[in-house]
Each structure stands twice: as structure tokens, then as C-alpha cells.
Amino acid sequence: xxxxxxxxxxxxxxxxxxxxxxxxxxxxxxxxxxxxxxxxxxxxxxxxxxxxxxxxxxxxxxxxxxxxxxxxxxxxxxxxxxxxxxxxxxxxxxxxxxxxxxxxxxxxxxxxxxxxxxxxxxxxxxxxxxxxxxxxxxxxxxxxxxxxxxxxxxxxxxxxxxxxxxxxxxxxxxxxxxxxxxxxxxxxxxxxxxxxxxxxxxxxxxxxxxxxxxxxxxxxxxxxxxxxxxxxxxxxxxxxxxxxxxxxxxxxxxxxxxxxxxxxxxxxxxxxxxxxxxxxxxxxxxxxxxxxxxxxxxxxxxxxxxxxxxxxxxxxxxxxxxxxxxxxxxxxxxxxxxxxxxxxxxxxxxxxxxxxxxxxxxxxxxxxxxxxxxxxxxxxxxxxxxxxxxxxxxxxxxxxxxxxxxxxxxxxxxxxxxxxxxxxxxxxxxxxxxxxxxxxxxxxxxxxxxxxxxxxxxxxxxxxxxxxxxxxxxxxxxxxxxxxxxxxxxxxxxxxxxxxxxxxxxxxxxxxxxxxxxxxxxxxxxxxxxxxxxxxxxxxxxxxxxxxxxxxxxxxxxxxxxxxxxxxxxxxxxxxxxxxxxxxxxxxxxxxxxxxxxxxxxxxxxxxxxxxxxxxxxxxxxxxxxxxxxxxxxxxxxxxxxxxxxxxxxxxxxxxxxxxxxxxxxxxxxxxxxxxxxxxxxxxxxxxxxxxxxxxxxxxxxxxxxxxxxxxxxxxxxxxxxxxxxxxxxxxxxxxxxxxxxxxxxxxxxxxxxxxxxxxxxxxxxxxxxxxxxxxxxxxxxxxxxxxxxxxxxxxx
Numbered sequence: 091x092x093x094x095x096x097x098x099x100x101x102x103x104x105x106x107x108x109x110x111x112x113x114x115x116x117x118x119x120x121x122x123x124x125x126x127x128x129x130x131x132x133x134x135x136x137x138x139x140x141x142x143x144x145x146x147x148x149x150x151x152x153x154x155x156x157x158x159x160x161x162x163x164x165x166x167x168x169x170x171x172x173x174x175x176x177x178x179x180x181x182x183x184x185x186x187x188x189x190x191x192x193x194x195x196x197x198x199x200x201x202x203x204x205x206x207x208x209x210x211x212x213x214x215x216x217x218x219x220x221x222x223x224x225x226x227x228x229x230x231x232x233x234x235x236x237x238x239x240x241x242x243x244x245x246x247x248x249x250x251x252x253x254x255x256x257x258x259x260x261x262x263x264x265x266x267x268x269x270x271x272x273x274x275x276x277x278x279x280x281x282x283x284x285x286x287x288x289x290x291x292x293x294x295x296x297x298x299x300x301x302x303x304x305x306x307x308x309x310x311x312x313x314x315x316x317x318x319x320x321x322x323x324x325x326x327x328x329x330x331x332x333x334x335x336x337x338x339x340x341x342x343x344x345x346x347x348x349x350x351x352x353x354x355x356x357x358x359x360x361x362x363x364x365x366x367x368x369x370x371x372x373x374x375x376x377x378x379x380x381x382x383x384x385x386x387x388x389x390x391x392x393x394x395x396x397x398x399x400x401x402x403x404x405x406x407x408x409x410x411x412x413x414x415x416x417x418x419x420x421x422x423x424x425x426x427x428x429x430x431x432x433x434x435x436x437x438x439x440x441x442x443x444x445x446x447x448x449x450x451x452x453x454x455x456x457x458x459x460x461x462x463x464x465x466x467x468x469x470x471x472x473x474x475x476x477x478x479x480x481x482x483x484x485x486x487x488x489x490x491x492x493x494x495x496x497x498x499x500x501x502x503x504x505x506x507x508x509x510x511x512x513x514x515x516x517x518x519x520x521x522x523x524x525x526x527x528x529x530x531x532x533x534x535x536x537x538x539x540x541x542x543x544x545x546x547x548x549x550x551x552x553x554x555x556x557x558x559x560x561x562x563x564x565x566x567x568x569x570x571x572x573x574x575x576x577x578x579x580x581x582x583x584x585x586x587x588x589x590x591x592x593x594x595x596x597x598x599x600x601x602x603x604x605x606x607x608x609x610x611x612x613x614x615x616x617x618x619x620x621x622x623x624x625x626x627x628x629x630x631x632x633x634x635x636x637x638x639x640x641x642x643x644x645x646x647x648x649x650x651x652x653x654x655x656x657x658x659x660x661x662x663x664x665x666x667x668x669x670x671x672x673x674x675x676x677x678x679x680x681x682x683x684x685x686x687x688x689x690x691x692x693x694x695x696x697x698x699x700x701x702x703x704x705x706x707x708x709x710x711x712x713x714x715x716x717x718x719x720x721x722x723x724x725x726x727x728x729x730x731x732x733x734x735x736x737x738x739x740x741x742x743x744x745x746x747x748x749x750x751x752x753x754x755x756x757x758x759x760x761x762x763x764x765x766x767x768x769x770x771x772x773x774x775x776x777x778x779x780x781x782x783x784x785x786x787x788x789x790x791x792x793x794x795x796x797x798x799x800x801x802x803x804x805x806x807x808x809x810x811x812x813x814x815x816x817x818x819x820x821x822x823x824x825x826x827x828x829x830x831x832x833x834x835x836x837x838x839x840x841x842x843x844x845x846x847x848x849x850x851x852x853x854x855x856x857x858x859x860x861x862x863x864x865x866x867x868x869x870x871x872x873x874x875x876x877x878x879x880x881x882x883x884x885x886x887x
Contacts, residue, residue, distance in 0.1 A: 094120025094445055095658075095665035095673065099268070100463055102175050103155060104183035106132040108222060108284045109208030110151040111257030112182050112264065117154035118436045118445045119661045121180075124461055125155045126171065128162060131454040138710035139689060141696045144426040147250075149451050150433060150688045151257075153425070157452035158461040162191070170459065175200065177463045179271075180264050182206045193279055203277040204267040208260050212283030212835070217808040220788040222284055224252035225708070226795035229716065229727035230806075231288040232295045235799045236643040238314040239632075243716055244725055244797055245640045246706050248629040252288055254686040258653050259287040263834035265660045266508065270483040270839055272667050274476055281835040286814055290830040291653060293644045295800035296815065297830065298499045298524065298540035312723045312799075317642030319369035321618035323402060323627075324377040328384045330402040330637070332622045333376070333392070335365060336523060343395040348375060362526065393614055400619030402639070405694045405701045408625040408684070417608035418444050419681050425450050425692065432695035434684040438658040439605070439676040445658075479838040482509025487663075490515060490563055491544065492572040492579075493652075495523045496617065496645050497601055497679065499540025500652030501571055505659075506543035507831075507842035510568075513857060514544045515560065516850050517551065518879050525850070533822035533847070539829055541847035542818065548851025548879025551582060555877045560584050562862055565592040569659060571599050575614070576606035576676075586674040596672040597662045599655050605678035617648035617679065624683040629690065632705040647686070651679040712760035713739075713771045716797070719780045725797040726780040728771060728787065732757065735792050742790040743774040804828055820846045851881040 097120040103113035104126045117123040127135075137145045158174065161167035168191055175181055175196055181203060183193070193205040207213060210222025225246050228234050238245035260282045271277050290297065323332045335341050338360045345354060354372065358364045365372060380388055385401035392399030403411065409432055414420040421435045427450075436446020452458075477485070487510040491502040506512035516522060524536045550556045561584060564570060570589065572579055579585040579600060586598040600606075603615020604623075621627050621641065630641040655677045662673035684691065694701040708714035714729045730736050733756060740749040748754055748770050753763040760767045775783050780796030787794035803809060812835070817826035831841040858864045858878055872878040 093441065093443060095440065095661040096120035097665075098122075098668070099180065099664070100124075100178045101180045101182060101264075102126060102178045104181070105208065106134050106184055107137075108210065108224075108227075108253055108256050109182070109184050109260050109282065110134055110148075111253060112206070112208065112260035113155060114151050114153060115257060115261040115437065115657065116180075116182075116264065118447075119438070119658065120445070122464055123155045124174065124178075125152060125157050125452065126174070127157065127159055127454065129159055135454065139693045139700075141693050141700075142426070142429045144429055146425070146431075146689045146692045147253075149425040150692065152451035154448050155451065156461065157455070157458055159455065159458045167459075172196070172199065174461060175203065178203065180204045180206065180268055182208065182260065182264060184208045197277060197279060201277060202271055202275065204264060204271060204280065205277070206260055206264045206267070206280040206282060208256065208282040208284065210283070211285045211808060212812060213281045215808040215811045217285070217788070221791060221793040223727075223729040223731070223793045224249060225714070225716070225727040225729055226793045227256075227284050227288050228252050228795075229725070229797045230285060230795040231292065232798050232800045232803050233288070233293055233644065234716070234725070234727070234797050236295075236315055236317070237630075238640045239318075239638060240314050240316050242314070242632065243706060243718075244314060245630070245632060246716060246727070247641070247646075248626060248687060248690065250686045250689055251626075251646065252284075252292070255292045255650055256282070256284045256287045258650055258657060259291050259833050262504070262653060262657045262660065263836075265657060265664065266483060266839065267836060269660060269664055269667075270479075272664065273483055274479045276479045276838065278479075278837040278839070280837075282833075283812070285808070286812070286830075287833050289803060289809070289814065290833050291649060293646055293649055294830070295803065296539070296828045298496050298536045298649070299645070315643050318638065319366050319373070320642045321616075322369070322373050323622070323639050324373065324380050325637075326380045326383055326385055326388055331380065331385050331388050332400050332402060332619055332627070332639075334398040334616045334619055336362065336398075336526075336616070340397055341365065343397050344376070347391075347395055347397070348379060351375065389613065393612065396614070398614040398616055398619055400613070400615065400623045402622045402627055403625055404628045405625045405687075405690055406698065408623075409691060409695055413604060413608040413610040414680070414684070417605050417610075417678070419605070419678070419684055420691070421447065423447055423450070427453060429696070431692040433692050434681065434688045437654045437677065437681055437685055440658070440662070441674050480840060483839060484508045484510035487511065487569065488567045489513065489569040489571060490560070490567050492570065492574070493601075494573060496536075496540070496648035497573050497652045497655075498522070498571065499524060499536070500649050501573075501599070501601070501655045501659075502544065503540055503542065504653070504656040505569070508839070512544045513563070513853075513861075514541060514546045514848070515549050515551070516546060518548060518850055519550070521850065533820060535823070535827055538818060538820045538823060538827055538847050543843060543845045544848060545853035545857065546848035546851055546881070547857050548854045548881065550877050550879065551584070553875075553877050555872065555875065557583050559862060559872075559877070561589065561592055564589045564596060566861075567593065567596065568663070569597045569599065571655075571659075573601035576600070576602050576611050586672075590672055594672060595666060595670060597659060597666065597675065598672070599659045599675040599677065601651065601655055601677045601679065603678065604680045606676060615679065617645040617651070618642075620679045621646055621683050624680050625687055625690070626683050629687070629701075629703050631703045634702045636703070647679050647682040650686075651677060651682040654682050707764070709761070711757065712764045713767045715768070717768070717772050717775050719775045719783055719796075720778055721780075724780050726775065726783050727795045727797065729793045730760070731793070736760065738790045739771070739787065739792050742786055742792070743771070745770055745774070816841075816844065818844050849881045851879045854878050854880040
């Protein structure tokens with residue numbers, strides 16, 4: 091524990107459902123997390139899937155926590171709760187306590203307390219009292235409309251991905267507010283809406299979109315996009331592989347491997363749009379070549395040629411995978427008394443040690459109504475030159491950003507948006523993949539979204555002089571961010587061990603596809619390849635019998651992986667504020683994906699063959715899924731979780747006669763008669779728009795969410811009232827872009843500014859003269875040698 095960055099941070103956790111994984115992430119990072127439950131335990135203790143008598147989601151989301159049972163309806167229980175919170179730094183809750191103890195009252199009693207309230211739709215807005223489930227949030231987020239195959243129902247992702255997004259963003263927001271408290275001495279209230287966390291943070295339609303966006307249509311057609319060609323899945327001798335042909339050099343390597351076929355010799359095929367347009371001819375040609383080779387052979391040959399290729403693994407294969415075992419990603423652990431399962435350990439490695447699972451979730455004990463905080467709490471006193479509440483918390487921090495594509499853009503932006511001087515270091519000979527654009531000499535919207543608020547330094551790190559300049563920058567920097575193949579920074583002489591010699595306080599965060607330990611440590615990886623190798627893609631389809639995969643339009647886990655890294659870096663900054671030491675952080679995107687699938691992995695390890703692709707059919711609830719409504723390709727997600735909600739549904743649709751029908755009276759009965767239960771609902775939905783149906787069901791307490799398309803997010807009444815979008819302008823764009831300036835709402839941390847993304851090298855001269863302290867002669871010589879690379883004089887910022 092003493093080596094973990096949040097050791098000494100005290101957290102009270104009163105969560106139940108969405109957001110429960112927030113406290114687990116904080117506990118993994120070393121925080122002392124005390125979970126408060128009422129007598130009888132929380133609802134989530136019974137959340138499916140249940141194996142060996144225990145709720146697997148509860149067991150995983152509440153590992154590493156402590157427990158106290160309090161009757162919050164009694165004066166004695168409320169008094170003990172106040173005492174517990176009085177000794178805490180952070181309170182994370184999803185119940186608004188429901189006991190007459192309001193978060194605002196707790197903050198008034200303890201002005202330094204950070205209170206994080208997680209709810210489906212936030213504390214304000216017309217949907218604030220609505221019920222939320224993963225499928226409801228996903229439908230309303232704009233992502234469901236892009237998920238699935240053309241001509242078929244929109245398809246929900248595997249369970250766990252939405253909850254993970256909410257939990258990670260809640261953890262970031264909690265630590266951001268706590269970091270601000272260290273700086274100012276003041277706590278604050280943080281309002282987390284699961285809806286907005288997924289809209290803006292899972293795979294945003296108005297946010298960084300990845301290199302494949304260069305070949306995607308922007309007219310938002312009805313029906314699912316034909317996304318199979320974005321990251322194609324091809325058959326091979328022992329299953330399927332996925333390829334990512336994005337950069338020109340990757341295509342050229344594939345062209346050579348194919349024997350340089352004449353029909354694809356035209357340089358036009360160096361571009362993504364041209365290859366997409368020719369996919370009906372190109373991909374069968376590649377598949378024919380792949381047919382004689384196994385997945386492992388193709389992945390190895392791809393790596394040798396510089397072509398990103400990944401095998402598509404099923405859950406059972408993931409559990410038995412040698413790499414995930416060697417890397418420490420998957421471990422065997424006791425998740426409940428006498429119940430051992432194979433589970434993901436955790437997200438991050440710090441100083442070469444996993445910040446992950448340490449002990450199982452506590453068992454409910456009616457007598458556990460007392461808790462004493464440990465004595466190892468840090469003082470966390472603000473500095474003498476404390477900042478003013480209401481300013482950006484990272485003002486004064488300098489971040490050297492070597493990150494690329496979606497992961498890198500999302501990670502660096504978190505710090506740039508909150509006041510850090512983020513210097514993006516880039517080499518014009520090897521441009522960031524996000525800088526690919528559909529139109530020559532134009533700016534990609536993804537760059538405008540992802541690189542805002544940064545400065546750009548053109549620097550050739552392939553020269554000794556370039557490396558010397560980087561080390562000089564690092565001597566006065568706080569954080570270095572990178573997401574290259576493991577070992578790249580060390581090979582360049584700018585890894586953590588080298589940089590801490592010039593700056594013992596430096597924090598270096600490296601991200602990669604599969605981490606630096608294990609047989610896959612050198613594998614190339616983009617988000618689509620990572621999720622294929624981790625079992626996400628195999629579950630993201632209509633059934634196990636479907637050969638096609640339906641996750642082609644998302645880059646998951648890129649955005650979440652970047653956010654996981656941001657949380658870990660922020661935890662290291664918090665530790666440094668007290669202990670003065672830097673940190674060496676490693677995040678593997680594969681670990682991010684596997685943590686989200688923890689319930690499926692644990693269940694499969696306990697009952698082999700129990701996990702499969704279920705499509706839109708929730709195996710633990712009915713009616714539950716995605717249903718058609720009146721109109722052209724209009725859909726709604728509905729989840730009836732218990733018998734009370736079934737009775738409410740029967741009442742609102744005018745079918746009270748079905749409430750006590752023996753076929754539908756209980757959850758088990760409705761699951762056994764799923765087709766008939768679905769028909770009761772779909773008959774009613776057929777005459778109603780998704781919005782009409784959603785509103786009527788939610789007002790009756792039944793979780794329901796209309797499938798929104800991306801443009802509809804901009805006019806959604808709830809998002810409008812919560813000012814979820816602003817307008818981002820850039821001189822190289824034809825018009826403003828809708829953009830988010832926040833995921834969480836803080837009482838004192840301001841929204842992000844919207845300074846335009848820089849052209850490559852736009853700030854080279856300024857940084858060289860003012861930060862590096864070069865004179866004009868030195869600058870001119872380094873520019874002449876190609877070490878420093880100012881932007882083209884005709885380019886705009």
C-alpha cells in the first residue's frame with residue numbers, strides 16, 4: 091500500500107449500480123475506501139450474473155474496499171455516517187443518501203470535502219429523475235445508432251463497457267476536485283451524469299474519431315453504417331483476424347505482401363477513402379492469402395512487415411491466453427469466501443508493480459457498524475501560496491506530450507483543458523495519424539477536438555540534438571506522456587530511468603497495446619485490434635453463430651484507455667504533492683478492455699461455456715433489449731429489472747391484465763416466456779415514437795431510452811439544459827464544431843477554454859526561445875539541421 095499513489099486518501103463510498111467501479115479504481119490506486127451499506131445490503135449485491143451464490147459484478151467492483159453497515163434512517167446511523175464522512179477526503183455516492191442527509195449539507199459541515207454524486211442523468215435537467223441502465227444510456231448516447239450491421243437491429247455492446255466509462259470518468263472527476271482542494275484548501279460538489287459520461291467519453295460522435303474517420307461518411311444516414319471495411323475481419327486457417335490498414339506505409343507493406351497486384355498499383359490506394367471504396371475487391375484478395383495461415387502466424391508476419399494484425403479471440407481463449415497470464419493482467423483470486431475465479435487484476439502498473447486486486451469485497455455483516463480510519467492519512471495541507479478556487483487546477487504544470495492518435499489525444503487533452511502547458515512534440519516526417527484528412531491541406535476535425543489548448547513543438551527526436559533538447563525540456567517539466575511500442579522511449583534515451591536523473595519529480599506515463607511484459611509485448615495495436623484480442627469483439631455480435639463482427643464503427647477502448655491513464659497520472663501528481671517523488675506509469679489498452687469484461691471472464695472461469703454473444707437479449711431480465719418503434723429505423727432500449735417495474739409497464743401500456751399473468755408474474759417466468767413478454771411491449775411501441783414511449787415509460791419508473799442519432803444529441807432537451815455542448819472554432823475549419831467542455835459539472839472548477847489546435851510545429855520558435863532559452867543563432871542552426879521544425883509559414887495556428 092505504501093507504494094501506491096493514493097495511500098492516505100480517505101474515501102467514503104455510498105454507491106449502488108452505475109459508478110460503483112469508481113471506488114474500486116481509487117482503492118486499486120491505494121485510497122482507503124470505506125463502503126457504506128444499509129442493513130440487508132445494497133441492491134447491487136444481487137446483480138447478475140450470479141455464480142456460486144455471489145454477484146460477480148459486485149465482487150469485482152467492490153474488491154479492495156472496507157465495509158460499514160449503517161441504518162441511515164435512524165438518527166444514530168446518520169450521526170455515525172456524519173462522523174465517518176468528517177474524517178474523509180472524498181465522498182462518492184449514487185443515492186443522494188436518500189436519508190435526509192444531502193451532499194450540500196455534508197459539504198457545509200466539512201468545507202474541504204469533495205462530494206461526487208453519480209446518477210443516470212445528473213442533478214439537473216428534465217431527465218434528472220429518470221432511471222438508467224447500461225442499455226438505456228448506450229441507446230441515448232448516439233453510439234447505438236452506429237452499432238450493428240446494415241439492415242439489422244442496432245446492437246448493444248457487451249455488458250460492462252458503459253459502467254466502466256462512468257466509473258473511470260467519476261474517478262477522474264473525484265481526483266481532479268481533490269487535487270484542486272490540495273491547491274486551494276476548498277472542496278466542492280461534483281455532478282456526474284452517466285448519460286454525459288458516455289455521450290462525451292465512451293466514443294464521442296463529436297470528438298476524436300480515429301484515423302478510419304478519414305473514410306467515413308458524415309451525412310449520418312439512417313440504418314447502421316457499413317463499418318465492416320473500417321477494420322475488416324478476415325477468415326484464416328484457425329479462425330479470424332482483424333487488420334488495420336491506416337497509414338500509407340502500412341498499406342504499402344500489405345501491397346508488397348500481396349505480390350504488388352497491378353490493379354492496386356495506382357498511388358490513389360495510398361489513401362484510406364480509396365481503399366474503402368475498393369474493399370469488395372481488396373479484402374477477398376487478402377483473405378485468400380490469409381487462408382493458409384493461422385492467426386498467430388499472420389500476427390507475427392504482420393508485425394515483421396509493420397502491418398497491424400490481431401487475432402479474434404473468444405472469452406475461453408482469453409482466459410487461457412499465455413500473454414495475459416504472464417503480464418499479470420489476469421490472475422486467480424478469491425472473489426468471495428471459498429470462491430476462486432480468474433479475473434482482471436487492475437488497470438495500471440506503477441514502478442513495475444500492478445495497482446490492482448489485493449483482497450476480496452467485504453461480506454455484509456449486520457454488526458459492522460463501526461469503522462476507524464487508519465492512521466496513515468496524509469496531511470494534504472494546501473501550499474502557502476495556495477491558489478484561488480475557480481481557477482484551472484493544473485495551472486503551472488508542464489506536460490510533454492508524445493502521444494498519438496485517439497489514446498494520445500484524449501490523454502493530453504485532459505491536462506490541457508484544465509490549465510497545464512501541454513507541449514505536443516511532433517516530427518513532420520512521422521505525423522500523428524489524426525492529422526490525416528479527407529481533404530488535402532485541411533485540418534482533421536479530430537485534431538481540432540483532440541489537440542485544442544496545446545502548443546506544438548516540431549522536434550526530430552531521431553537526432554542526438556533532438557534528444558538533448560527533449561531532456562532539457564524534461565528537466566523543468568512535470569509529466570511526459572507517450573503511447574509507443576514498449577521500450578521505445580528507453581531505446582531513444584528518454585525513458586523514465588534517464589529522465590529521472592535530470593528531474594527526480596518527473597512522472598512518465600507510457601501506454602501501449604499489450605504492455606511491456608509477456609509474449610505480446612511487441613505487438614502492434616490499435617483499439618480495434620486490442621478489443622478483438624481481448625474477447626470484446628467476439629461478444630459484440632448478434633450471436634455466437636454470426637461470423638460478422640458489429641463493432642467496426644467504434645475505436646473502443648482508445649478513449650477509455652486514455653482516460654484510465656489520465657486518472658493514474660493525476661493520482662501520481664497527488665502523491666508527488668505530498669512525497670515529492672515522480673513515478674513510472676504503464677497502461678496497456680488490453681488491460682482496460684479486460685477490466686470492463688471482468689464479469690464475463692470470471693463467470694466463464696467458474697462455469698465454462700456459460701458466456702456467449704447474446705445480442706440484444708439480456709439473459710437476466712425480460713422484457714429487456716432494443717425494440718422497434720413507429721417510424722423509419724426508430725428504436726428504443728427498455729430494461730424491466732424486477733416485478734415492480736413489470737407491473738408499472740403493464741399499467742402504462744394499458745395492459746393491467748398482464749401484470750399478474752402467470753407467464754409474466756416473476757423475473758424467471760418472464761425470461762422463460764421472453765417472446766411473449768416482448769410482444770406485449772412491442773405491440774404498444776408500434777404506434778409510438780421512441781421519444782413518446784421513452785417519456786411515458788420513464789414517468790412510470792421503467793428504464794427506457796430512445797436511440798438517438800448524432801445530430802439529435804445537439805437538440806436533446808436534457809443536454810441543452812445542461813449546456814452539454816459548446817462551439818469550437820478553428821481558422822482551418824469551414825465552420826464551428828460542436829464540442830464538450832466538460833463531462834462532470836464542478837461547483838468551482840471552470841469549463842475548459844477552447845483555444846484552437848496548433849499546426850504542427852506552430853509554437854517551435856516560442857518554445858525554443860522562451861522555454862529552452864536558445865538564442866536566435868542557435869535556433870537558426872537547429873532549424874537548418876532539421877532538428878527543430880517550425881511550421882510552414884503559410885500554415886495557420
